[in-house]
Amino acid sequence: MQALDRFLSLAGVAVAARATGAAWPAGQRVAALLDATPDAAAMPAPARQPACTCLPAALSATPPALGEAFRALEPHLAWRAGDRAGLGAQYAGAPVLGPAGLQQRGGLVAGISLLAPGATYPDHDHPPEEIYLALSGGEWWNAETPWHAPGPGGIVHNPPGILHAMRGTEVPLLAIWFLLPAQ
Numbered sequence: 700m701q702a703l704d705r706f707l708s709l710a711g712v713a714v715a716a717r718a719t720g721a722a723w724p725a726g727q728r729v730a731a732l733l734d735a736t737p738d739a740a741a742m743p744a745p746a747r748q749p750a751c752t753c754l755p756a757a758l759s760a761t762p763p764a765l766g767e768a769f770r771a772l773e774p775h776l777a778w779r780a781g782d783r784a785g786l787g788a789q790y791a792g793a794p795v796l797g798p799a800g801l802q803q804r805g806g807l808v809a810g811i812s813l814l815a816p817g818a819t820y821p822d823h824d825h826p827p828e829e830i831y832l833a834l835s836g837g838e839w840w841n842a843e844t845p846w847h848a849p850g851p852g853g854i855v856h857n858p859p860g861i862l863h864a865m866r867g868t869e870v871p872l873l874a875i876w877f878l879l880p881a882q
């Protein structure tokens with residue numbers, strides 16, 4: 700899918716460029732795995748959710764090429780509502796990479812998360828190391844880093860197993876997250 704290829708290509712470049720310090724190795728791995736030959740996945744049917752009304756505001760400050768690529772991909776996304784996070788209409792998420800996603804690449808699992816202004820995704824943890832690429836404003840927290848705003852085009856790195864969360868502020872939060880396969 701051309702829209703997916705374009706978006707992931709720009710996302711890989713952004714992650715590799717912005718992941719510094721302790722996030723550098725994970726950022727380089729994400730970029731390299733995004734270059735893997737794509738395999739077919741479940742490719743769920745496109746769907747939208749109530750939180751998707753926040754998308755224009757979420758995309759208002761996205762780096763232009765990345766925002767344009769996301770807008771082209773968005774009609775293909777199978778948005779799901781926030782039942783798992785207990786956020787109802789305040790949250791929507793869409794699978795991108797992995798067996799349940801649009802494609803498989805290099806063992807990465809990736810998805811889009813969207814939080815309405817003021818909504819907080821609950822604290823959670825998972826064994827895989829994680830990189831977020833922020834497409835909007837919003838704030839992130841983990842057990843080693845206080846709440847902070849990476850800004851549109853910025854990176855968040857969660858080491859394996861760390862407790863972490865994210866929230867919309869006066870603006871929605873829109874991001875793509877990548878869970879790395881074990882080495």
Ligand SMILES: [Fe+2]
Pocket residue numbers: 823825829857863
């Ligand atoms: Fe996470």
